[in-house]
Amino acid sequence: MSDGLGNILLDLFPLMWSGMITGCLYALGALGLVMIFKSSQVVNFSHGNVAGFAAFLIYGFSSGVLLNLSWGVAVLLAMIAVVAIAFLIYAVISPLVFESELTATISTLGFGLIAQGATLLIFGADIVNLDLPIPRFSMSFLGLFITGYDLTVLAVAVVTIGTLFFVVDYTKLGIAFRAISENPFAAEVCGLNLRSIHLFSWIVAAILGVVGALLIVPTTFLSVTTVAAFMLQAFAAAVIGGFASLPGSLVGGILIGILMNLFTFYVSAEFTSTFLLVLILLALNVFPNGILARAGGSRV
Amino acid sequence: MTEVLSVSGLSVFYGTSAQAVENVSFAVGDGQVVTLLGANGAGKTSIMKAIAGLIPSRGEILFGGEPISALPARERVKRGIIYVPEGREIVANMSVRENLVLGGYHLAARDRRTRTEMVLDLFPEIANKADRAAWRLSGGEQQMLAIGRGLMAAPKLLLLDEPSLGLAPMLVRRVFDRLAAIRRESDLAIVLVEQNLAMSMRICDELHFLRGGRIIGHRTAADLKDNAARQEAIDAYLGAASAA
Numbered sequence: 001m002s003d004g005l006g007n008i009l010l011d012l013f014p015l016m017w018s019g020m021i022t023g024c025l026y027a028l029g030a031l032g033l034v035m036i037f038k039s040s041q042v043v044n045f046s047h048g049n050v051a052g053f054a055a056f057l058i059y060g061f062s063s064g065v066l067l068n069l070s071w072g073v074a075v076l077l078a079m080i081a082v083v084a085i086a087f088l089i090y091a092v093i094s095p096l097v098f099e100s101e102l103t104a105t106i107s108t109l110g111f112g113l114i115a116q117g118a119t120l121l122i123f124g125a126d127i128v129n130l131d132l133p134i135p136r137f138s139m140s141f142l143g144l145f146i147t148g149y150d151l152t153v154l155a156v157a158v159v160t161i162g163t164l165f166f167v168v169d170y171t172k173l174g175i176a177f178r179a180i181s182e183n184p185f186a187a188e189v190c191g192l193n194l195r196s197i198h199l200f201s202w203i204v205a206a207i208l209g210v211v212g213a214l215l216i217v218p219t220t221f222l223s224v225t226t227v228a229a230f231m232l233q234a235f236a237a238a239v240i241g242g243f244a245s246l247p248g249s250l251v252g253g254i255l256i257g258i259l260m261n262l263f264t265f266y267v268s269a270e271f272t273s274t275f276l277l278v279l280i281l282l283a284l285n286v287f288p289n290g291i292l293a294r295a296g297g298s299r300v
Numbered sequence: 301m302t303e304v305l306s307v308s309g310l311s312v313f314y315g316t317s318a319q320a321v322e323n324v325s326f327a328v329g330d331g332q333v334v335t336l337l338g339a340n341g342a343g344k345t346s347i348m349k350a351i352a353g354l355i356p357s358r359g360e361i362l363f364g365g366e367p368i369s370a371l372p373a374r375e376r377v378k379r380g381i382i383y384v385p386e387g388r389e390i391v392a393n394m395s396v397r398e399n400l401v402l403g404g405y406h407l408a409a410r411d412r413r414t415r416t417e418m419v420l421d422l423f424p425e426i427a428n429k430a431d432r433a434a435w436r437l438s439g440g441e442q443q444m445l446a447i448g449r450g451l452m453a454a455p456k457l458l459l460l461d462e463p464s465l466g467l468a469p470m471l472v473r474r475v476f477d478r479l480a481a482i483r484r485e486s487d488l489a490i491v492l493v494e495q496n497l498a499m500s501m502r503i504c505d506e507l508h509f510l511r512g513g514r515i516i517g518h519r520t521a522a523d524l525k526d527n528a529a530r531q532e533a534i535d536a537y538l539g540a541a542s543a544a
């Protein structure tokens with residue numbers, strides 16, 4: 001093996017590894033967007049800002065800015081807050097959902113702005129630090145540099161995504177969710193309450209969003225726009241997955257994570273956003289029904 | 301005989317202008333099968349959907365003597381009013397069994413299991429395909445699944461909207477024989493929408509003829525026993541086009 005090729009491989013594997021780790025986080029964001037879209041045909045543009053607000057709440061509750069609680073209690077309170085916010089947003093838009101998905105979608109933009117405004121109002125425009133209480137260790141494995149953070153992200157992603165897929169595939173609630181996604185009239189005929197299933201999606205999405213935000217913030221810092229920017233990649237992941245496929249968003253997230261990492265390293269760190277847009281456009285053209293769509297099959 | 305369903309002065313409007321159902325009144329007794337017969341666009345489906353609470357309507361609907369017009373569709377399902385829609389409306393990407401779970405969504409887990417077995421016994425054609433995706437069933441099997449899904453919820457009143465649509469005559473007969481068997485075994489009342497007079501005659505007690513959203517005539521099954529009377533009713537209410 002020539003030296004050059006060896007070096008490329010030495011770079012490539014770590015890049016792919018860390019890309020996959022971030023990709024899992026994009027997938028957490030994407031899964032929430034897709035769950036909401038599948039059940040109610042609404043694209044939730046408030047997803048990032050609400051999750052960002054929740055991250056700030058955790059910071060506020062645990063740093064002494066608002067309260068001086070332990071990290072765990074702060075996370076619990078923030079989770080309760082996002083669930084309440086999900087309730088509130090859905091309560092306001094639910095009359096719209098059955099009239100026009102487009103109007104409902106546009107009104108989520110409004111809620112995103114409100115969440116961002118509330119964040120600014122309470123916490124200001126400063127950058128803050130929000131760390132995770134995770135084991136700080138690292139090890140080398142087959143040339144990969146693996147940290148406690150990596151393993152934490154991987155474990156959390158596997159458990160949450162695994163649980164979600166189990167619920168959707170094997171429980172009564174999952175049957176209701178799939179029925180509403182595919183044939184809302186059939187679901188109504190069978191006496192299902194469409195609103196409560198929509199709400200289930202909104203709540204699961206909100207929780208996945210906070211988990212994603214919590215895990216992404218330690219890699220950078222927390223500002224008013226950090227989490228919203230992160231959700232942009234989650235959005236791309238959802239688009240690559242076809243926006244209506246849960247497994248598709250997982251694959252899309254990991255793909256985006258890896259490709260963005262490779263692009264940043266080998267091409268340019270400045271143009272990653274442009275690259276992301278090109279990826280989205282390419283995906284829409286090459287896989288209009290998502291990367292996992294069977295030829296001629298339906299989106300599942 | 302006690303009345304399961306009593307509809308009076310039922311009207312259905314789509315939007316502000318078009319009136320699909322106009323002042324329709326009829327009743328269904330315990331264990332009775334009532335057929336609504338009429339050409340395309342006569343308002344049959346609209347009446348069924350109004351009774352099921354799937355579209356807004358005016359007029360009075362009593363179920364077991366109680367007014368239900370204000371109840372949402374899901375509350376009517378819980379009370380035992382089950383609509384089996386035209387065009388089947390099964391969930392294509394879910395398995396047969398999952399579709400049945402959907403039908404028995406409000407039941408306790410144990411009841412749901414026993415009813416699933418009962419439905420699969422009733423329709424052996426789909427029993428050996430229970431774990432197959434519903435879209436892989438034939439049209440007739442899908443219709444059986446749709447009816448089976450309706451039976452899952454322990455209905456007291458089944459609203460069957462054109463169960464024979466798109467089925468081969470032999471399959472239609474099989475579906476109707478199954479319905480007749482269910483009827484014999486329970487006091488299930490059925491409102492049946494059919495365009496096929498001969499087939500609905502196999503199980504029904506009463507017929508209402510519909511045109512332009514109104515009931516224009518009424519016969520009991522006994523009235524139509526002989527061929528001459530049947531032909532007379534067809535000529536009077538359905539016109540030559542429906543004679544087949």
Ligand SMILES: Nc1ncnc2c1ncn2[C@@H]1O[C@H](COP(=O)(O)OP(=O)(O)OP(=O)(O)O)[C@@H](O)[C@H]1O
Nearest residue numbers: 314318320338339340341342343344345346347386
């Ligand atoms: N969603 C709707 N919006 C507007 N008009 C409708 C709608 N559904 C039905 N209609 C109209 O209401 C009238 C009655 O329709 P309905 O579906 O009840 O007829 P039907 O007797 O079931 O006909 P078919 O035998 O074709 O199923 C028709 O004129 C139809 O065009």
Ligand SMILES: [Mg+2]
Nearest residue numbers: 344345346386
């Ligand atoms: Mg009809």
